[in-house]
Amino acid sequence: MSDTFQVKVDPELWTKLDMDVDRFMNVPPMLTYAFQNIFLSQQNRPQGMAYFDDMVSNIFTGRIEEIVDAKSEGRPVVGTFCVYVPEEIIQAGNGVCIGLCGGSQGSIADAEKILPRNICPMVKSAFGFKVGRICPLFQAVDFVYGETTCDAKKKTWELLDQYVPTHVMEIPQMKRERDKHLWIEEVKDFKRAIENRVGKEISEADLKSGIETLNRKREAMQRLNHLRHHDPSPISGRDMLLIQQIAFYDIPERFTAKVDELCEELEDRISNSKFVTEPETTRVMVSGAPMALPNWKLHNIIEGAGAIVVNEESCIGTRYYKDTIDTDGATMEQMIEKLTERYMKIDCSCFTPNDERIDQVIKECRASGAHGIIDYSLQFCHSYNIEAVKLREACAKEGIPFMAIETDYSPEDVGQLQTRVEAFLEQLQD
Numbered sequence: 001m002s003d004t005f006q007v008k009v010d011p012e013l014w015t016k017l018d019m020d021v022d023r024f025m026n027v028p029p030m031l032t033y034a035f036q037n038i039f040l041s042q043q044n045r046p047q048g049m050a051y052f053d054d055m056v057s058n059i060f061t062g063r064i065e066e067i068v069d070a071k072s073e074g075r076p077v078v079g080t081f082c083v084y085v086p087e088e089i090i091q092a093g094n095g096v097c098i099g100l101c102g103g104s105q106g107s108i109a110d111a112e113k114i115l116p117r118n119i120c121p122m123v124k125s126a127f128g129f130k131v132g133r134i135c136p137l138f139q140a141v142d143f144v145y146g147e148t149t150c151d152a153k154k155k156t157w158e159l160l161d162q163y164v165p166t167h168v169m170e171i172p173q174m175k176r177e178r179d180k181h182l183w184i185e186e187v188k189d190f191k192r193a194i195e196n197r198v199g200k201e202i203s204e205a206d207l208k209s210g211i212e213t214l215n216r217k218r219e220a221m222q223r224l225n226h227l228r229h230h231d232p233s234p235i236s237g238r239d240m241l242l243i244q245q246i247a248f249y250d251i252p253e254r255f256t257a258k259v260d261e262l263c264e265e266l267e268d269r270i271s272n273s274k275f276v277t278e279p280e281t282t283r284v285m286v287s288g289a290p291m292a293l294p295n296w297k298l299h300n301i302i303e304g305a306g307a308i309v310v311n312e313e314s315c316i317g318t319r320y321y322k323d324t325i326d327t328d329g330a331t332m333e334q335m336i337e338k339l340t341e342r343y344m345k346i347d348c349s350c351f352t353p354n355d356e357r358i359d360q361v362i363k364e365c366r367a368s369g370a371h372g373i374i375d376y377s378l379q380f381c382h383s384y385n386i387e388a389v390k391l392r393e394a395c396a397k398e399g400i401p402f403m404a405i406e407t408d409y410s411p412e413d414v415g416q417l418q419t420r421v422e423a424f425l426e427q428l429q430d
Contacts, residue, residue, distance in 0.1 A: 005040055005053060007031045008061040013068075017139035024134045027106070028060060031294060038300050042236055044276050046269065048262035049239055055246050063249060064136045070096045071142065076197040079141035079164075080248070081126060081292075082149060083315045083346060084171050086187055088325065088339055091252065092202045092210035093194040099248025100144070101135035102126035103292030105409040110134075114159065119152040120380050121408040122292060127156055130163050137249075138164070142197060145190075147171045149350040150383060167193050173350055184340050191336075204332050211325045211335065217252045220259040221321035227266045229310060229368045231283070232275035234266040237309025238299045244316050245293040282307040282428050285370035287361050287391070289377050289384045290315035295409060298376055298417070305422050311368035313361050314376075319346055322360075349383035357387070358394045365400055371428040372401035374421070379408045401428055 007028040014021045035056055039045075055063065071077050076095035078085070081102060090097040101107070107128030108121060114131065115124055129135035143165035146157035157166045169186045172179035195201050224243065228235050243262075247255060269275065284307050286298065291314065299309050312318065325342040329335035347357030365373055375391055377384040388404040395402035403424045407413055 005032065005036055005057060007035070007059065008057055010061040010064075013061065013064060014136055014139075017064075017068075017136055018133060019136060019139055020133045023132070024136075027134065030106075031056075034294060034296070038296050039238060039242065042238065042276070044274070045239060046235055046262060046265050048258070048265045049242075051258045051261075052239075052243055052246055055250060056242070059249065060136050064140055066251070067096055067098065067137075067140045071140065074198065076194055077140060077142045078194075079138060079144045081122075081153070082145070082147045083320045084147050084149065084169070084343060084348070085145045086190060086339060086343065087252075088207065088210040088214050089187070089191050089194055089202070090210075091213050092206040093198050094206075095194060095198070097248075098137055098141065099245075099292070100126060100137050100141070101129040101292075103295035103409065104129075105411075107132055107134060108409070115156065118380055119156075120150065120378050122290070122378055122381075123150075123152045123156050125292075125409060127160060130160060143167055143193075145169065149348055150381070152380070171348070171350060172344075173352060175344055175351060175356075180340060180344055183344065184336060187336055187340055187343075204330070204335065207332065207335050208327070211327060211339065213252050213256075215324040215327070217247070217256045217259075218321035218324050220256045220263070221247065223263050224259055224266070225311070225318060225321075227263055227270070230270050230275075231369050232277045232279050232281060233283075233308055233310060234269040234275050235262075236276050236303060237284075237286075237312075238296065238303055240309070241291065241296065241299050241312065241316065242293075244312065244320070245291070247320065248316075249293075277308050282425050283310045283368070283370045284308070284425075284428075285311040285313065285361075285365050285368055285373045286317075286376055287313040287364075287373055288375045288388070289381050290317075291376070292316065297407070297409075297411075297414065298374070298405070298421075301414065301418050301421050302374070302425075305418065305425055307425050307428075310370050311364050313357075313364050315348070318360075318364060319348070349387045354387060355390075358390055361391060362394060362398055362400070372403070372424065374424065375402065375404040377404065377406045379406055 079100040087097045102125045108124045110132035111124040111128035130138045146166045146168040148154040160166050323345045326338045329338040375388045
């Protein structure tokens with residue numbers, strides 16, 4: 001294990017961002033300790049992971065400086081929580097799209113001073129980071145992109161707007177033609193919001209460039225995910241989850257280049273039979289709710305028990321990159337329509353009916369060579385919890401072992417989850 005890795009600190013920068021610096025100074029040491037134990041304790045990691053480790057080391061300092069510099073150049077900085085944000089529009093406006101803090105127990109007490117306790121931990125965690133002034137990413141954004149994928153989110157955005165400007169887009173809940181028209185109008189509104197921020201219209205060439213940049217990023221992620229499906233796998237599920245989380249923080253062009261470099265290394269590893277697990281290692285696919293950084297609990301439990309995670313059907317996973325945008329569109333109207341078609345393929349559990357997601361989970365399980373599926377839901381996330389019923393039925397029909405779990409960000413249920421995961425893995429080995 002490396003004892004030189006540290007999540008860096010910069011109190012002077014954080015003071016300029018109006019953070020609660022004294023309180024936040026406790027976060028980097030805790031994240032350092034967790035990262036060392038969960039990631040750096042792994043054996044035989046690909047050398048290309050050094051870049052992504054460095055991203056975590058600089059996530060509260062160097063990356064924040066880049067964002068502050070972008071703001072000083074007049075570029076819009078948009079904070080997000082959802083894969084429904086049309087990143088291509090932000091890229092076309094020369095802006096920065098950044099995933100916000102929302103995967104930690106540490107900020108929930110701040111949120112519960114205002115919000116009800118019995119709502120999703122991700123929503124509470126995110127809100128708490130802002131009201132507690134303990135997330136430099138949150139402090140650096142120009143505005144937050146909010147969406148209506150669940151009731152807790154859409155009502156929380158009304159309160160969050162009191163602390164940071166929050167632009168809310170209405171996400172359709174069905175996939176009929178009329179719903180597509182609604183989403184097109186929402187995308188156009190979002191484009192105008194970005195244009196107002198930068199003070200100029202986004203041109204057709206700008207949007208085309210934005211689409212191509214994000215297409216290359218998603219294609220690199222597809223390539224990486226395909227390589228990890230090799231049996232035995234050349235990269236751990238923990239490392240793959242980390243890369244997918246960093247996808248929401250890094251500069252798209254730089255991230256794409258580093259993922260492609262890692263893919264080349266993994267191709268060499270496969271050619272030279274250099275893997276992170278032994279043959280016959282139990283392979284597990286995780287589906288369900290997203291795991292915002294630093295939520296590594298389930299992957300750490302699964303791989304700590306000797307199995308390997310080989311796929312994530314999640315917003316922090318294939319849902320983010322499985323589809324690209326058709327580049328046939330030439331006019332602004334055509335490009336926005338093509339963009340909308342890609343986003344309408346996202347199988348968020350907010351949709352009804354959502355049989356496409358059930359089919360997609362089965363398809364990804366087969367493609368990844370997983371021996372079984374663990375479906376993950378956060379407490380009070382009703383759409384994923386209820387959708388697990390249909391997913392369980394589909395897996396039973398397909399003969400795929402299935403287990404649904406519901407958890408939060410606290411460590412209190414780790415022992416119980418370990419027991420359940422180990423019992424499930426024994427079932428897969430029979």
